[in-house]
Amino acid sequence: MKSIPLRVRTRAAKSKKHSVQAIVAALFALLVIAASAYTFLVLKHDPTLTDLRGRLLGASTLHPLGTDHLGRDVLTRLLLGGGQTLGYSLLALGAALVIGIPFGIVAGYKRGWVDKLFMRIADGFLAFPDTIVAIVLSGLLGAGIGNLVLAIVIVKWVSYARLVRSTVLSESQKDYIRIARTNGLSDARIMTKHLLPHIAGHVLVLASLDLGKIILLISSLSYIGLGAQPPTPEWGAMLNDSRPYFQSRPELMVYPGLAIVSVVLLANMLGDYLRDRFDVKKEVQP
Amino acid sequence: AQSTDSDAATTAKNVHFLYNFATSSLDPHVDSSYVPLRAGITETLVRLDEENLTVAPWLAESWESEDGQHWMIDLRDDVTFQNGKPMTGDAVKASLERALSESVAIQNALKIDTIEADGDKLSITTTQPFPEFASELVNPNTSIIDVSEPDIVNKPIGTGPFSLTSFTPGSKLEVSRYDGYWDGASPLDTVTFSFNEDANARSLALKSGQVDIVYRPEVESLESLEAIDGMVVESASTFRVHQLTMNMERESIKDLNVRKALDALIDRQGIVDTILLGHAEPAIGPFLPSLPFAPKYDNAATESGSEAAVKHLEAAGYKLENGVMAKNGKPLKLTLLTYSARADLPLIAQVFQSDAKQIGIDVEIRQIDTPEEYMASNRDWDIATYSNLTAPRGDAGYYLNATYHPTGALNFSGSEDPELTAIIDKLNLTVAPEKRAELAEQAANYVHDNVLNSFVLHPSTIVAYNGKKVKNWVSSLSEYYMITNKLDVM
Amino acid sequence: MFRILLRKFLEVFIFLLFIMFVSFLFIRLAPGDPVLTILNVDELSVSQEQVEAMREEMGFNDPLLVQFGNWLLDFVRLDFGSSYSTGQPVMQTLMSALPATAELTLGALLVMLLIAVPLGSLSAVYRGSWIDTLSRMLSIVGAAVPSFWLGLILIDLFGVRFGNLPTMGRDGFASLILPCVTLGLAISSVYVRLLRSSLLDSLSQEFVRSARARGLSEGRIFWLHALRHSLPPVITVFGVSLGSLIGGVVVIEVLFAYPGIGKLVVDAIRQRDYPLIQGYILIMAVVVFVVNTAVDLSYRYLNPEMKLKEKEAHR
Amino acid sequence: MILSIEELSIAGQGRTIVDNVSLAVREGEFMALVGQSGSGKSLLSQSIGQLLPPNLHASGRILFEGSNLLERTSKEMRALRGSRISYIFQDYQGAFTPFRSIGGHFDEYQKVHGEKSSAVRKTKAAAALESVGLDAALLRRYPFQLSGGQLQRAAIATSLLLSPRLLIADEATTALDSVSGHRVLELLVAKQKETGCAILFITHDWRHVRRYANRLSVMKEGRIVESGGKHRILDHPQHEYTRNLIDAAPVLSRSLKSGLEEESR
Amino acid sequence: MIGQSLNSKPTAISSPVLSVGRLTRTYAGADRPAVDNVSFALERGECLGVVGESGCGKSTLSRCLLRIEDADSGSIVLGGQDIARLNARKLRAHRRSIQIVFQNPSAALNPKLKIADSLIDPYEHLARGAQLKHFNYTSRKAYIRQLLEAVELPAELANRYPHELSGGQRQRVTIARAIGIEPDVVVLDEPTASLDVISQGAVLDLLTGLRTSLGLSYLFISHDLAAVHRMSQQIMVMREGRIVDRFRAEDLMAEGRHPYTKELISIF
């Protein structure tokens, strides 16, 4: 292994990479701010105003990203949709984490009947298609994005719980957990202080990618009348609405797609950054 | 990529047809996709003559009734089922009886009391005078099949030009020529009838040459399809209408002037030209203008546009203040239902909402899952986009009864207009076609004058096919008849 | 041994019964009922009285518990009812659609493995290198691109422009390629990242250094020592997502006209075809149970300590 | 001179842990390395096989049979490790992959170093285990099923399996009772006689140093404070620290100590 | 710091702080018990040494005492209460009284926690509010510093992760953690095996000092006869899971020892 100088390089490269990430994030934020300022202060489009004669226009100074199939300004909708989309998907993701992680830790750590019961509950949730959950909820509580979030949480929390459980299962075999137990630490403390740091890595990875999946799920469920009601701008719905123009006007799909990609990218960067912070060993031998 | 039929002369002659709806059952009496009839496996006693929009003989040579209650039907005597058995009166009777027992809706539609078979003759008595009886026999769910066959769901045996060779539920069926077909065997050897519910994928399948005829390709892809040498795109108006259903139980909607205003707000031509790219016809009333009983609406030089709408609203006592349309300080707020199963409807809803916003009407769109269900059980909405078949079998009775009669299953407006109900009741008892047409027209005019519902457009069916290969394709108005014995390849 | 089996069996049975009960309540609490479907009202008209009569006849007006009781009676007789829309026995319908979905899912999993294992491994081993960046980009795009779009692009590329892979239907192996690749690409992103993160953990373990000291090749260390140690989280996520994968293939099934169970059940949900939905949930519950039991067993295989501990507990 | 470490420094995160150390091990020699806990003995030994943790790096030269190991490619190193240089790590629990049986490790080890016959591998493994006083039945066990001492002995058995030229034993007997420890060291010495391999033996146990070492080096805070022949250092320690270290050696009783002194040649 | 009043709790000299009766533990699939019918008593302030060959069941015994593993049969009476069958919740109340230092220090520290956190953890949790006799800390930081000092580690190690320590340093950290909360009984499973002799001596002195000052009792497992001899009042010799010999430390060299004990001594 000529690893000795190489390792130095990866360290240096690493810190550089962090600053690159910071620059990318900052540039992105600047871009968004500039675009919003221009759109909202100068152009002042109404995001729901349709204009059948001005539909599917290409990019122009008036419509920097053109107009959609109903003649609405794409950039305005994209920018306004960001808040909606992000807010709700983050809410759903956060809630799924908040439910899933404790469940997983408790089940994996306590074992026995707690675990068994939990596994069965989880299995039960897994057997339900998300559409059913969503439809039932919307039927019982009324359509609306809040219920959609609820439906997503109901479907999603299980995967986190399961993932956490599996890590906890193997981790709790180790001596340091035994010691913690013999120290008489309360289970709650062992779970939060000793086990939690171990699951962060995998959970962050899964969560940062799930953000994209959740946005897409919102879009597919808004198809059956859940989620944001038209004409509310929402990325998933925009993506779905542009399906017919997939060949004639692919950019209609690309814009919200790119928006989602960049959000997932940022989430991923954040996830990796956090993961590195939890990863005390940092690097592996190549 | 072109498919492999360059040497069509030596290989079997096959046409691959791609339909936009998938079915997992082929039971001709139950399945509402009508695939057995559409694929040329089964036939009905009578068919719709799409040129004259009259009922024409098919498996039945002739039919008659004096009083509209006792019917004599004379069957063709040269017809055999695809298993070789002759189509006798008894076989037809058995088939009809199965249809009746399998489906309440068919019972309703046919209102048959008794059937008697005598050789090639059937005598049928309906439970009440029922002039439309013959036209109801157009319904594909009354297809004549050999009910003695064991597996009707997966392998129905009918009398059509093609017999089923294989069926993959939800995916496709393969049919092959029935040589003993009474109207002359098809020149084709086989037909593949497959399903794909994604419009883009259908267009691409045609482009790739994997299929020859595509039903309802993606409208947006037509331009690129037409650019391909030899590709033919046909569009035909249908008996369908996209309408704005008014909930007559709502206070604001009860006001005729409000309804008129909403009607005036709809930018029909704009929607037809842009959203449907011209593959539709702006609608005035429920019936396609070419139908004999469609009113001419000569007096219907009604102005439309937001100014007209504002005028109507002012007549109703509304005033536009600070950009809000309000009456006695109460702003006009409407809930508009829409659903995505028909992709145009949410778009129409959004256009309507935007136009309404311009004159200060606050329209909230609510997207729902199953419209029939929702509209029937929830009354918290004002207007709804909905799509209706208005004369599927060339007769107005079905639509008028279902939509405007107080007992109608699709009467989501909750309309209980005694005058209109009287017209419909009268229509139900009238036998003579001209008289019926007159009554239907009267009903349609009534609906129009009172804006009981507002009609947006009649969408067209688009079919695209490879004109270099396919011969004799006819786009059917009723969307019943697709694979026929005339269809051929070059 | 027999007693353990019996207990396990009972456990599963009670679990299934419970799931079925919950789903029964759940489905029927959803607004709407299948009467209009049963009555086939698309082009035909029925009166509201008839709708009501039908509702009564089908027992939709009975208290839920009575309905469930009836269902249970049939269930014990292994009668799962017939679909409201086609009249076909539910199990037959589902079972005939299951193979298509199964092959689609398995194919997609294969594609996923072919993508995730090399990409995840390489990006863990060469952490911070260009391949790591590349794999991250790919998985982010994979996580953010809807599968219907991906599918259409693949159809356009490999069905229309270059090559003529079948774009629809289920005719043998060739018609599996595009849908499986689409689905596989769509699901692989999570596994790439998860495998990477897990491998990073394993590669920093002490036993890896010991293996190195013994002169084992890096490949051998990777495949036989580190990889296996990093599998549990990956397998776990696989176990949980299999259920939603089977349900979630519906987009692919529609796009490629692949006659699978996903499309069937979405239609059933739309039409409130209760028996079909119940049948589906039953099958899913069994599948989920089997898969996750297998996943649990695999933990034991991957970590013998757990297996032996378990044995002792049963002593 | 089979191994000669010249001016080796190990540093990381701005800290120099091993500072300019030079050390030589002669052919067939039993070289002991003693010293303060945390002085860098383990890191020094790991750097020989390029096995340092990734956040640390070594500079200087490590000549093994004349060539500088720090310049070797990882492939060349792999050929050396296990067969020519073998290790017994201080963390004996990390010596075995948790989900593999002990026998599996023995088998794999021999296989990758070219032993084709599985029967031979099996008998060799069993013999190796028995030579360190373990029952061959332990081959079927998983690492967690062994006691600490058993694990350590198993680790020793693997490292002796292929008769390396240089054996690096990092506190190889810490988990062993005196009887077993003695037996294992006897085995090491016997092996050394038989194959002529050199042993770099890191330990805290003066008894072992006295009894078995030829030469020794004393380490403190990353530096070697003293090295030389055993007698020279034991009897005439020059450095203050060495003296303290020797004085601190635990002894049972006077009589036992004198007995030991008699024994040492 | 050493030499304050012993223990504020009333100590019944007659009753042992820990007494173990007929403890047996068999691993699944093993042909003989790893711990076989072991009985002994440990007086307050006493150190009981356990020696024996590798694999004789010393660690298993200690794991059973700590209830990390459950013995098949036998009693463990700690402070008057048999903890062998207590459920987890009730057990927790007794946890503080008995602590362990493991044979292998690497696994005993949470790799994701800094040394300071590992140290402070049991203390913050258990001893908060409780008056600790030995460490009269003023703050969290001071407590950690004092503890590290007690085991002769530099204070700067507090901010490192376990994998950044040498084996000996890790072991000292685990010792520090165990004594930090001032238990009644500490089970020391070969605690000094990986320390250099100077540190060994220092740690042993430290342990002895703590024992006398705090009235701790030790079960000192080691294969280093010299260390055991120096530390303990009583010595037990274990072989194949059984106690084969037991005597006062002074009598180590006396006649009449068990042959196995003799072998151990002769090798030394």
Ligand SMILES: Nc1ncnc2c1ncn2[C@@H]1O[C@H](COP(=O)(O)OP(=O)(O)OP(=O)(O)O)[C@@H](O)[C@H]1O
């Ligand atoms: N990965 C690492 N990163 C940073 N510092 C480390 C790392 N590993 C060890 N150290 C530090 O390097 C020094 C030397 O460690 P090493 O393990 O070589 O000691 P040692 O002489 O073997 O001690 P012992 O006898 O206790 O095992 C110690 O101070 C330790 O804290």
Ligand SMILES: Nc1ncnc2c1ncn2[C@@H]1O[C@H](COP(=O)(O)OP(=O)(O)OP(=O)(O)O)[C@@H](O)[C@H]1O
């Ligand atoms: N989890 C386990 N499963 C099966 N057998 C085990 C397990 N753990 C230990 N053993 C066996 O039990 C016996 C006693 O082990 P234990 O760890 O108590 O020994 P020990 O006296 O501590 O030895 P050492 O001094 O080597 O640490 C050994 O033979 C060992 O192989």
Ligand SMILES: [Mg+2]
């Ligand atoms: Mg060391």
Ligand SMILES: [Mg+2]
């Ligand atoms: Mg032990």
Ligand code: NI
């Ligand atoms: Ni992990």
